[in-house]
Amino acid sequence: MEMSGAGRGKSARVRKLSFLHWPLESLKVIFQDTLGAIGLIFLVIFIVMAFLAPMVAPWGPFDVVFNPDKSVRRLLPPNPTNLLGTTNMGMDVFSQLLYGSRIALVVGFFSAIAGALLGTLVGLFSGYYGRWIDQVLMRITDIAFGIPILPFALIIISVTKPSLTIIILLIIFFLWRTTARVIRSQVLSLRERPFVWAAKAAGASDLKILFFHIGPNVLPFSFLYMAIGVSAGVMYEAALSFLGFGDPHVLSWGQMLNFAFNAGAMRNAWWWVLPPGLCLSLFVTSSFMITRAYEQMINPRLREI
């Protein structure tokens, strides 16, 4: 992770713009913004939660909790054994919550990274090469924009089996389109800049220009949409699970809400309904705060100065 000059004092050395320059720089900026810092802290809490889940959770996500006399501990409010109470099937809510965080992170980060990557690639090629590649790729993006996400996901999941992989693929399919458009417009303006002409004059190939010269300059936007993608991905997974189209083998927070809703638990089992919902809200809100702090950095017009 060579930062060649960055963070090593105020020397006037010319810094090579490595790929890692932006993420670390952006971390600094996010901490400067209060809301962004809060968001980051919560995100770290969730990551820690996810990693520690197998060690801290007293039961597995689908394990039924029994009393000493072999009766099932159903629908109990929070008590010393079950910190957050139990579900109608006798499963421990606290354990489910912890395991749910893993799903949220996996879905969020995988789909966000893949979606942003795909969108960036499409935007780069579309914006740089122009003409028919641009037309074709943009038509495809237009069609993707016209498809309503949730209904389309519902139909696809009806065709195939509900599984986490399908859901992640669906989210990627929809994250890509906004990223592609934004990256493309950035590339369109960047490719006329003198540094690109200079690189061409020096004999750089098209691919080299795309990835070594234009690429690093659109990276901030890629990261921005990646951050947006994390919250969007988690939301969609929660929505699909809540509707009953989620992966039945997997216990996400949305799935917890689905079970609670279908069991009619909203009427009295607040300990079952509130924790997953709150976690979802916190996760999405913190990602959103981070996104906003980051957006203020790359878009000077949004700065609060």
Next chain:
Amino acid sequence: MTGLKKYILMRLISLVFVIFCILSIIFVLVKFLPGDPTAIFVDSRFSPEMIDMQKKLWGLTDPLWVQYLSYLKNMAIFDFGRSFFQIQPVREIVLEKLLNTCAMMVPSVILSVVLGTILGAVAGWKRGSKFETTMVTTSLFLRSAPSFFVGILVLMLFSYTLRWLPSGGMSPPGTAAGFWQTVFSVGFLKHLILPTIVLMSREITGPILLLRSSMLEVKGSDFLDILRAKGLSEAQIIKHATRNALLPLVTYVAVMTGLLFQGQVLLEIIFAWPGIGREIVTALKDLDYPVAQACFYLMALTILLMNFIADLLYGFIDPRITYN
């Protein structure tokens, strides 16, 4: 004006092309859906001739391209055939649900836009005041909270615990009436309050944030100084400034309305509102494919139309935009 006409034409062509592609995608998808479409009206005890006759009746023996063409034609004239489960033809079912969804959406959108504009404009005008910071922070939090969780919370509080408001449906149970009679009844209003609160809490943040940032840009304009020199009151100047700040809002509202149609699936399930979102979920669960297909088509159509209108409005309203 030829630039504008050409722009509209290009957007229209693009719109038709996208609709065509989406229709084709739906056609292919539905062909892959599990379940035999003949299962509903063909019993296995029928003789092979009977089964064949039924299949011919429903056009299932036609070659694929014939099915495709007649499918396209039907979709274009909004003839969706008959439902697998319900008695009414699909078109009537889906239309009714669409109206129900609009009944939930329209009040929220109007209220959000009106209130949001005012609040946002004032927030932008009073830059740096406590009002502005409160507005921005609250808006950010409201905007990021998942709407279906807010819906569940609101239900739990106002309906189950406090028992002030009904817990679902569009009108009090037992009142079977036509759409317009329902909408203008008191029972409907009571059922409308909770969904509207939930929708508004999220949707109002858009105009607030948008108007605020737009206003911040307009505030520095020269023409405001001239108006001040003319002796206009502060309120009148705010009015003039707001008018200029409204442009981004127009396209935002158009796009937002289109997107709301699909986001409402969750709220409709929670509040048991008989809208088009809930319809597609139940149709898919019941394997009622004609209904599901029609719902999807209408949703896609609405989104595309609203985007198209947004593009048009953007072209008309801002005289500074030129086309080449």
